[in-house]
Amino acid sequence: MLIEVDKVKIQRRGHLPGWFSTLPTLSISIKSNELSSPVITVKNRKECRVGLAFKANTPKDEIYLVLKLDKETMSLPLGIDSITTMVSFKNYKVSISCRAMGTDYFSMYEMDGLRLIAPNPHTPIPNIKKFSTYHSTKNNLIKRVLYNDSPYKVNPKTFETTGYSPILQNNVISEAHRYTLSLLEDGITTRSKEDEEFLRNLRRLRSSPKMFISIFFHVSLEVSRESILYSFYKLYANPYYKKDLYKRITVKFVGEMGEDHGALRKEFFELAGNELVQDRRFVLSGGLFDLATAEEMAEKIEPGKEVLSISDTEFYTFVGFFIGHVIFQQVQISVRFSRTLYMALLKKKGTYNDIANETLKTSLDWIKNNSVDQMEFVLKSGKKVTDANKEEFIEEFIYEETYGKRVGYPAMAHGFSKAVSDDIYNFQPHQLERLLSGVDHISIKHLKTLAIYRECTFQTEEVMNFWHILENSNEEFRRNVLRFITGSSSLQSIPGSHSECIVITHMNIQGFLPTANTCFRRIVLYKYKSYSELKNKLERAVKENGGFHFI
Structure with a gap:
């Protein structure tokens, strides 16, 4: 049995919901006959998400949800169901949402993996118990044993699996926890320090509990491709849907047949990001954001255009929240921002090297290396700048050049902080860019290491030609092909992680356009008379990929 505790709300009894004399401390855990989960402590919060998952040994175990508030303890028996229950303590009422599944979720995961690696989709799947069985639990890790007696471990909170050769993950886990780590045997993959x-x-x-995405709960958005960004803004701006913002979003495009198993959500956020930066408030006087260079922005953005009819402060706050929510939803966008913007979101101090204007840098160098006692300029406080306090002046100058002229940065940083946990501040600016938009160059060598082949090998003629086409193409076409296969043009390129794998299938049928199943990151190649025929048909398939009518 798998149990998940999703969120909790604390209310003082006999008073208005918002009134507290003091904020209590609540401890939450799950216990069975033999085992207990980690204890999650909620401090100084009236309402928050918990993100606690626990697996019992057998469905017959007696499972209890244990709540401890100050000196009071409550033990609630759990059955197989989704529940939101109210628990009354002496001075407080606690509302808690949780769900228990009677099936073994990891068995479901492995079953899907077996289907994907089976040589024939119609091949009967062996009894899952013969494939993998439960062994033990230690240090909050579940140990399971394969049919060949090889052990592996599963983290029941993150669903990270270590200790056996990679299989393509269940798509739900892949999307809800897409950063699955260490999928290869120990020692096979070496990673750089970066x-x-x-x-x-x-x-x-x-x-972080704030970043936990439930595998059981989601919110559905039915949107038109003509109003993608506005659809998300309506969800963001409506207080009634506030809680839905912290669920996994699934997307249905109006008039299209596609069912969202993750790929539509990726496309939705990528398109929303592209639409967002078309707003004229990205190119205010002096330059607010650098998508690449000021010249490129001037070419791409229509003067005076506003994609959302809201005030500037509301717009910048929404931009920050949107960027943070992209990270929360574990997807990426294709837009890249300046280092200064990433630093502002991470609340990091600007430095001398972050000033783009070389003339200003030269002026600061002169001030630093020469006496300024006879010069007439002042600090923000109005105090005259001298040799004794010129370092303070330099710091103020750097701040003004990096952040001060960009009026939207404070509101953006505020909106960003609402969507992500404080752990985001451990990232450096270039790491935030990688998290948000992936690497800036698609490596075909790395893509080859992620490929899983069905009905073909890397030596199949069409497969060899496919890789040759990508190797000789530009960055834009590579990203378009990646979007065609996966629903996203971004790739984080983490050695040893197969959450970004692609499946290449070959069918012995002559001349069809390549097709893709984005939800399973799969491309189907057919028989082609020549390299040129495949190249032309791949380009056509990618160009015509404007929705999920036929994919």
Whole structure:
């Protein structure tokens, strides 16, 4: 049995819901006959998400939800169901949402994996118990044993699996916890120090209760491709839907047949991000955001255009929340911002090297290396600048050049902080860019390591030609092909992680356009007379990929 505690709300009895004399401390855990979960403590919060998952040994175990508030303790028996229950303590009422599943979720996961790696989709699947069985639980990790006696471990909170060769994950887990780490056998994959630091920060961020995405609960958005950003803004701006913002979003495009198993959500946020930066408030006098360079922005953005009819402060706050929510939903956008913007979101101090104007840098160098006692300029406080306090002046000058002229940054940073946990501040600006938009270059060499082949091998003629086409194409086409296969043009390129794998299937039918199943990151290649025929048909398929009518 798998149990998940989603969220909790505390209310003082006999008073208005918003009134507290003091905020109590609530401890939450799950216990069975032999085991107990980690204890989650809620401090100084009236309402929050919990993000606690626990697996019992057998469905016959007696399972209890244990709540401890100050000196009072309550034990509630759990059955197989979704519940929101109210628990009364002496001075407080606690509302808590949880769900228990009678089936073994990890068995479901492995079953899907077996289907994906089976040589024939119609091949009967063996009894799952013969494939993998429960062994033990230690240090909050579940140990399971494969049919060949090879052990592996599962983290029941993050669903990270370690200790056996990679199989394509269940799509629900892949999307809800897409940063599955260490899927290869120990020692096979070596990562750079930069990758390791990025992954450490990522683990810390994903383990935060605020960033927990339930595998059981989601909110559905039915949207028109003509009003993608506005559809999300309506959800954001309506207080009634505030709680839905912290659920996994599934998307249905009006007039299209696609069912969202993750790919439509990726496309939705990528398109919303592209629409967001078309607003004229990205190119205010002096330059608010650098998408790449001021010249490129001037070419791409229509003067005077506002994508949302809201005040500037509301717009910048929404932009910050949107960027944070992209991270919360564990998707990426194709838009890239300036280092200064990432620093502002992370509340990091600007430095000399962050000033883009070389003339201003030269002026600061002169001030630093020469006496200014005889010069007539002042600090913000009005005090005259001297050799004794010129470092303070330099700091004020750097702040003004990096942040002060960009009036939207404070509101953006505020909106961003509402969507993510404080663990995000462990990231460096370049790491935030990687988290938000992936790497800036698609490596075909890395893509090849992620490929899983069905009905073909890497030596199949069409497969070899496919890789050759990508190797000889530009960055834009590579990203378009990646979007065609996966629903997103971004790739985080983490060595050893197969959450970004692609499945290449070959069918012995002549001349069809390549097709894709974005939900399972799969492309189907057919028989082609030549390299040129495949290239032309791949370009056509990618160009005509404007929805989920036929994919």
